Amino acid sequence: MSQIHVSTTINGDEAEFLCDADETLLDVLRDRLGLTGSKEGCGTGDCGACSVTVDGRLVCSCLMLGAEADGREIGTIEGMAKGEELHPLQTKFLEHAALQCGICTPGFLVAAKSLLERNPKPTETEVRYWLAGNLCRCTGYDKIVRAVMDAAKDMRRA
Amino acid sequence: MRFESPQTTKDAAALLAGAKGKGRVLAGGTDLLVQMKSGMVAPDLIVDIKRIPAMKAIKAEKGGMRIGGGVPSAEMSEHAALSKGWPGVVESADLIGSTQIQGRATLAGNLCNASPAADSVPAMVAIGAKARVVGAKKRRDVLVEKIVTGPGKTSLAKDELVESILLPKRPPRSGDAYLRFIPRTEMDIAVAGAAVSLSLDTKGVCTDARVILGAVGPRIIDAKAAAKALIGSKVDKAALKKMEEACSAVARPIDDKRGTKEFRKHVVGVLARRAAQIALKRAKGSK
Numbered sequence: 001m002s003q004i005h006v007s008t009t010i011n012g013d014e015a016e017f018l019c020d021a022d023e024t025l026l027d028v029l030r031d032r033l034g035l036t037g038s039k040e041g042c043g044t045g046d047c048g049a050c051s052v053t054v055d056g057r058l059v060c061s062c063l064m065l066g067a068e069a070d071g072r073e074i075g076t077i078e079g080m081a082k083g084e085e086l087h088p089l090q091t092k093f094l095e096h097a098a099l100q101c102g103i104c105t106p107g108f109l110v111a112a113k114s115l116l117e118r119n120p121k122p123t124e125t126e127v128r129y130w131l132a133g134n135l136c137r138c139t140g141y142d143k144i145v146r147a148v149m150d151a152a153k154d155m156r157r158a
Numbered sequence: 159m160r161f162e163s164p165q166t167t168k169d170a171a172a173l174l175a176g177a178k179g180k181g182r183v184l185a186g187g188t189d190l191l192v193q194m195k196s197g198m199v200a201p202d203l204i205v206d207i208k209r210i211p212a213m214k215a216i217k218a219e220k221g222g223m224r225i226g227g228g229v230p231s232a233e234m235s236e237h238a239a240l241s242k243g244w245p246g247v248v249e250s251a252d253l254i255g256s257t258q259i260q261g262r263a264t265l266a267g268n269l270c271n272a273s274p275a276a277d278s279v280p281a282m283v284a285i286g287a288k289a290r291v292v293g294a295k296k297r298r299d300v301l302v303e304k305i306v307t308g309p310g311k312t313s314l315a316k317d318e319l320v321e322s323i324l325l326p327k328r329p330p331r332s333g334d335a336y337l338r339f340i341p342r343t344e345m346d347i348a349v350a351g352a353a354v355s356l357s358l359d360t361k362g363v364c365t366d367a368r369v370i371l372g373a374v375g376p377r378i379i380d381a382k383a384a385a386k387a388l389i390g391s392k393v394d395k396a397a398l399k400k401m402e403e404a405c406s407a408v409a410r411p412i413d414d415k416r417g418t419k420e421f422r423k424h425v426v427g428v429l430a431r432r433a434a435q436i437a438l439k440r441a442k443g444s445k
Contacts, residue, residue, distance in 0.1 A: 004161055021161035021204065022194065044192045046345075048258055057232065057261040063191045064262070065184070067161045068206055111257065132344040133256020 008069045010035070011079025019066035026050045028066035029076060037077035037106045041135065048134035051107040052076050058114040060133075077106035080113065088158070089113055089151045096147035100138035108134045112148045120156055124149060163206040167213065167292040167321045170205050175294040175317035177203040183319045184208075185228050186262035188255065189271040205319075212321055216240060221327030224290075227266035227320050235260070244325045245440060246334030246353055246433075250281035253338060256345055266320040272306045272377075273347075279306065280353035280370040280378050281336040287325050293318040306377050329366070331358040333440025335433040338372070339425050341416070348373040349417040352405065352430035354437045356388060362442070364388045369401065369434070374409035374426045381408050384430060393438045401434060402427035 003018040010033070017032050029035040029052070038061055041047035045063040052061045053075035061076075080087045089112050092098070099105045108131065115122060115130045122130070127148050128141070136144060164170045174181040179202030184190055193199045207213045213228035216237050223240055231251040234240055241248045247265075254263050254277050268278045269289065279302065287302040294317040302323065305312050314320070338351035351372035359365050369384040384404035391397035404427075411422035 021159045024191070043195060045188055045255070045259055048256065051258055054261075057230065058258050059261040060258045063187050063259075065161065065187070065191070065204070065206075067163075068184075068187075068208070070163070114257075129344065130257050133258045 004067045006067060006070045008071065009073045011074070011076060017066070021065070021067060023066045024062050025052070025064040025066050025069055025074070026061040028069070029061060029074075032066075035076055035078050039103050039106060041103065041107075046133075046135070047104070047107075048111060048131075049104050049107040051110040051134065053110065053114055056114075056117075058111055075110070077110055080109060087113065088154050089116070089148065092147040092151040092154070093144070096143045096150065098139060098143040098147035099136075104134060104136040104138075108136065108144055112151070115148070116152050116155060120152060122149075122152060159201060160203045161206065162203065163209045165209055165211075167207070167210055167319065168294070170207055170210065170319055171292050171294040171317045173203065173205050174319065177316075179203070181205060181316070183270070185213075185264040185267035185270075186230055186259075187267075188259050188263045189267060189273075207319065210321075215322075219324060223325045224322050225265055225325065226322050227264060229264060230261055231263050231265070232257075232260040234265070240325075243328060244285060244334060246336045246355065246437065247278065247281045247285060247287070247325060250278045250336035250338075250351075250353065253277050253336075265323050269302060269305055269323070270312055270314065270320060272308070272310050272312050274309050274376055274378075275348045275351070275373040276306075277336065277338055277348055277351055277372065280351055280372040281334065282323065282325070283378055283380070284336075284353035284355040284368045284370045285325060285328070285334050286355075286368075287323050289323050290321045291318050292321045297321075299324070303378065303380070308376050328444075329357045331360075331441050331444060332356065333437040333442075333444060335436035335440065337429045337433045337436070339417075339429060347416070350374050350409075350411070350422045350426040350429060352426055352433050354430060354433040356393065356434065356437050356441055358438075358441050362392050364391055364393050364397075367434075369405065369430055371405060371409055371426050371430065374411040374422050376410075379408055379410070381405050381430070383408065388434065393434060398431050398434060402431040405430040 041049035340346035387400035
C-alpha cells in the first residue's frame with residue numbers, strides 16, 4: 001500500500017508526514033511525529049482524551065484520518081505552554097489539583113482552551129456541557145470545573 | 159484502502175462509480191471511523207468530500223437555506239439566520255454527541271448513516287427538507303424522507319452522494335421543534351424522538367402540521383393521524399391529547415437495553431406533545 005504525503009501545520013510549525021490511508025490523526029501525532037501528549041482513551045470519540053483543534057475547531061483526533069490534515073492547522077496540547085511558561089489553564093489545573101492519573105488532562109486542557117477562546121465568561125453549566133465529551137475517572141469533575149472557572153477569571157483580568 | 163479528496167462533487171461521484179470494491183463517503187467521519195475501527199465496514203475507497211466548496215457552505219436560497227454535506231453541526235448552531243428560521247432542525251443536530259463530535263458531525267452524514275435513532279432526520283423531514291443527490295451522470299433533488307429505506311440502508315446508488323440539504327422557505331407563522339428522550343442529560347442515543355412542524359393562520363388556528371417520530375421503528379414514522387389532530391385546532395389541550403395518543407398508537411418500537419416497547423410507545427407521545435407546544439410558541443413568535 002502506497003503511503004499518502006501530507007503537509008500540515010501543527011502548533012504553528014509546518015509539518016510533513018507520510019501515513020497510511022486508514023491511519024487516524026491521533027496515530028500520526030503519537031507514532032509518527034512523537035507528539036504523545038494527545039492520548040487514546042476509547043478510540044471511538046466518547047472520551048475526549050485525544051482532543052485537538054483543526055482550523056480552530058475542537059475535534060477528536062481518533063475520529064479523523066491523518067490524510068485529512070493536509071493543509072489544515074492542527075493545535076495539540078504540546079502547543080499550549082509557551083516554552084517554560086504554562087498556560088493559565090495548566091497553572092490552575094495544578095493549583096486546584098484537577099488531575100490524578102493525568103490521562104484525560106491534555107484533552108481537558110485543549111477543550112477548555114477552545115471554550116475560553118469562544119466564551120471568556122462561561123457559566124458553570126456552560127463549562128460542564130462544553131466538557132461533557134471529556135471523561136475523567138479520577139476527579140469527579142468538580143476540581144476540573146473549578147480550575148476552568150478560575151482560569152477564565154484570571155484570563156479576563158489579564 | 160485508497161483515500162481521495164476530490165475538488166468537485168462530480169469527481170467524488172465518478173470516484174465512487176469507479177471504485178473497485180466498497181466505496182464510502184467521508185463527511186465528519188464520526189460514524190464511519192467508528193464503524194471501520196470496529197470492523198463493521200472495510201471500505202476499499204474513502205472519498206473525503208470536505209475539499210468540495212459546495213459541501214462546505216451554508217447559503218440562503220429562495221428564502222430557504224442550503225446546507226453543504228460537509229458542514230459540521232457546530233457551524234449550524236453558530237449560524238444566526240439558520241437557528242432563527244429552523245430552530246427544530248438546528249437543535250436536533252446540536253443534540254448529537256459532544257462538543258468534539260459537533261465539530262465534525264454533519265446533517266448529510268447523520269442522514270446517510272441511516273440509523274433509526276438519528277436525531278436530525280425527523281426534524282428535517284418535519285419541515286420538508288430536500289437532499290441534493292449527485293451521481294456520476296445526473297443530479298436529483300429528493301425529499302429527505304426518501305433517502306433512508308431501513309436500518310443502515312439508503313436509496314442512494316453506488317455512485318451517488320448527498321451534496322447538500324435544502325431547508326425550504328418557511329410559511330408565515332410557522333414553528334418547528336425536536337425533542338428526544340435519553341437516560342441522561344448529554345451524550346447518548348435517542349430512546350425515542352419526535353419532531354413537530356406546524357403553521358398557523360392569523361387567528362392562531364393550525365393550518366398545516368407534520369409530526370415525525372424517530373427511534374420507534376426501523377425508520378422514521380410519519381404520524382399522519384397525529385398531525386391531523388392538530389390541523390384545524392388552536393393546538394389546545396384536547397388536540398394535543400389526541401395527537402399524543404395517535405403518536406403512541408402508531409409507534410412500532412423494539413425492546414432493547416435502552417428502553418422497552420411500552421416505555422417507548424408512551425414516551426414518544428409525551429415528547430411529541432411537548433415538541434408541539436414548543437413549535438406552537440415559536441410559530442406565534444415568528445412573523
